[in-house]
Ligand SMILES: Nc1ncnc2c1ncn2[C@@H]1O[C@H](COP(=O)(O)OP(=O)(O)OP(=O)(O)O)[C@@H](O)[C@H]1O
């Protein structure tokens with residue numbers, strides 16, 4: 131009893147030790163390595179960059195995301211507010227090696243979203259890489275460093291070709307997200323990229339899987355959009371994301387302001403679509419585990 135201690139002149143022992151002396155060792159969860167997703171389709175203008183930027187931005191509300199601009203056009207860099215004249219060393223320097231990746235990445239307007247911009251030298255990379263050692267593995271090697279452990283997701287925006295840059299992305303990636311514009315010939319184009327994914331998985335990167343096919347620029351008023359979407363779903367089944375990205379003028383305006391759609395026009399259908407895609411993307415990952 132406290133009264134006993136007080137009456138004997140001995141101070142009562144504290145019920146709990148002071149916080150400084152608490153030495154409870156909580157297990158430190160090992161951070162899972164980032165999951166790397168390439169946005170690829172050899173067909174131009176299908177929504178690779180728009181999807182990479184806006185899905186990255188939607189996920190960056192809760193996850194740490196690195197977006198790598200591997201396209202010499204540099205649209206992902208411009209779209210996230212880094213115009214050509216402000217670009218220094220970037221993804222080409224990463225492929226060339228010898229520089230710390232952390233020194234090449236840049237913050238963006240979103241706390242959790244980092245970008246590795248395209249640098250002006252990237253245009254010559256296809257030719258220059260052709261003569262280098264481990265030419266298909268340059269990006270995979272560059273990403274296999276402890277610097278990358280802080281990211282949850284790494285997205286790679288590929289150019290519209292199946293050359294050495296896209297090949298480097300496919301060798302570095304765990305999965306490929308294929309944006310597909312709802313238009314005539316869409317299925318023919320997609321078979322070329324899915325064959326390439328299979329070939330890379332057999333020869334250079336057995337981890338590589340098809341993350342999913344994303345229907346973009348869907349126009350409800352146009353019958354062709356519905357027909358193409360039905361055909362693609364009949365062929366690829368569950369591999370097609372349930373979320374469809376509608377044609378939305380605000381999505382095409384946002385890059386010229388250097389902003390993801392969620393900051394440019396939070397109430398637009400484009401923002402809602404990429405937020406829904408982020409939820410589906412994470413839910414599918416959980417199911418796949
Ligand atoms: N859902 C959409 N609604 C309206 N415009 C869109 C939509 N998605 C993309 N766009 C516009 O279509 C054009 C092509 O999109 P984007 O640059 O994302 O395609 P890409 O596949 O990356 O092209 P490239 O092959 O040249 O790299 C751009 O002008 C973009 O702003």
Ligand SMILES: [Mg+2]
Nearest residue numbers: 178179201205
């Ligand atoms: Mg692009």
